[in-house]
Amino acid sequence: MSENTSDAIYNIIKERRSIRSFKDQEVPENMVKKILEAGWMAPSAGNRQPVEFIIIKDKATKQKLSAQRFVDEAPLLIAVVVNLDRTKTRYGERGERMYIYHDSGAAIQNMLLMSKSLGLGSCWIGAFNDERVSRFLELPEHVLPMALITIGYPNEDPDLPRKIPIDKITHEEKYEEQKIKDYLMSLVD
Ligand SMILES: Cc1cc2nc3c(=O)[nH]c(=O)nc-3n(C[C@H](O)[C@H](O)[C@H](O)COP(=O)(O)O)c2cc1C
Numbered sequence: 001m002s003e004n005t006s007d008a009i010y011n012i013i014k015e016r017r018s019i020r021s022f023k024d025q026e027v028p029e030n031m032v033k034k035i036l037e038a039g040w041m042a043p044s045a046g047n048r049q050p051v052e053f054i055i056i057k058d059k060a061t062k063q064k065l066s067a068q069r070f071v072d073e074a075p076l077l078i079a080v081v082v083n084l085d086r087t088k089t090r091y092g093e094r095g096e097r098m099y100i101y102h103d104s105g106a107a108i109q110n111m112l113l114m115s116k117s118l119g120l121g122s123c124w125i126g127a128f129n130d131e132r133v134s135r136f137l138e139l140p141e142h143v144l145p146m147a148l149i150t151i152g153y154p155n156e157d158p159d160l161p162r163k164i165p166i167d168k169i170t171h172e173e174k175y176e177e178q179k180i181k182d183y184l185m186s187l188v189d
Contacts, residue, residue: 012116017160019121020070022152027076031118035151038114039080039107045099050086051107051146054079054137064136065148066128074123074150078111079133080104084142104146111149121154 036053044050055078056062062072071077082104087095108124115122125148133145168183 008117009113012113016112016116017121017158018123019152019154019156019158020123020150021155022070022074022121022150023155025075025153027120027151027153031115031120032076034118035078035111035114035120038110039078042103042106042110044103044106045087045095046090048086048090048095048099048103050082050084050100051104052081052083052143054081056137061136065133066125068125068127070123071125071148071150074152076151078149078151079137079145080108080111080147080149081137081139081143081145084144100144100146108147108149115149115151119153120151121156122149122151124149 032055036055039051039053042051055076056065057076059072062074062077065071065077065079082100084096084100087099087103091099112122112124128145128148130145133139133148134143137145139145164180164183168180171179
């Protein structure tokens with residue numbers, strides 16, 4: 001991989017922000033396809049591929065799925081769901097407790113980064129009522145809603161939110177609890 005590609009990926013990762021305000025402009029179909037492909041190409045435990053996507057453009061449906069106002073302003077909403085059967089048949093309890101979150105998280109992040117690379121903004125939405133989303137999207141019992149992703153042309157350019165410095169969350173050889181404790185204490189002083 002060339003240095004230019006690596007720099008481009010690094011910049012996309014660094015510059016991606018959660019976007020909660022969108023222009024009133026459709027996302028072109030070729031971009032929707034690329035975003036879905038980015039999710040589809042993500043790794044999954046044992047290649048069981050439990051992650052599926054639901055494209056939602058209807059404003060009334062968007063309003064029903066989330067109380068967060070910017071959700072229905074986004075021209076495109078993608079619900080990321082997992083089909084539990086595909087992971088549970090191989091991995092049982094560990095699949096249900098852990099791998100479905102890993103698999104869907106990998107897919108979601110790929111989609112956020114692809115959106116950013118296309119000049120679009122996106123936001124990962126985890127705060128929703130599972131029962132309500134399942135009902136309105138007609139999910140069968142073995143299919144769980146994992147996230148909603150709002151996507152559209154950005155109408156804001158947020159700053160980097162406050163981050164814990166990288167050296168405070170990076171440990172060497174073992175977990176160095178005091179390091180992170182000291183840092184958090186320094187914030188309250
Ligand atoms: C699992 C998860 C759930 C999230 N849920 C919401 C949400 O419901 N509403 C929202 O506005 N942002 C949500 N976010 C976005 C975070 O607030 C955001 O990533 C964080 O503040 C850091 O900002 P950044 O994405 O610009 O780096 C969620 C992010 C993650 C990873």
